[in-house]
Amino acid sequence: MFVELIVYLITFLGILMGVFLANKTKEELSSGKKYFFLIKLVILLILVVFLILKFEFSLLSFILLILGFFAYYFYRNNCLFFGILLGSFMNIISSSLIFVYLLAEAKLKFEKKSLWFLVGIILLFFNLEKYLAFSLGSLIGIIFSAKNKI
16 A cells, blocks of 8 residues: 555656756747647557446446546546546556656646646545446546547
């Protein structure tokens, strides 16, 4: 439990490091904006493929997947859904990918909504793997909304 909490907090540092780098390299930010969007999209695609491989198909998981997809459209907060994903399915690959995504996300824009990432810590105490389907649905929603921004 302690190791998962440390990994979660290190992953959260991606937001803080992205804000720090954005403040230090403002002149490079405008020229690299399309590359940050591309990095985010590639990481999302890798995470979706990785989660589909771990996905267990059932009626409940399909309903949660649909709920996650629509939840993203009603509450567009990438950090919240990544926090839920990390709280429900933590391993070194997903936490590393989320760290890099949050780094690129915070480099492009930082909002106070980014702190909703910490909500996923609550899921660490319950070990709810059913949220994996919900997270997968929200990641698919993020991809559909991201393709319009590139």
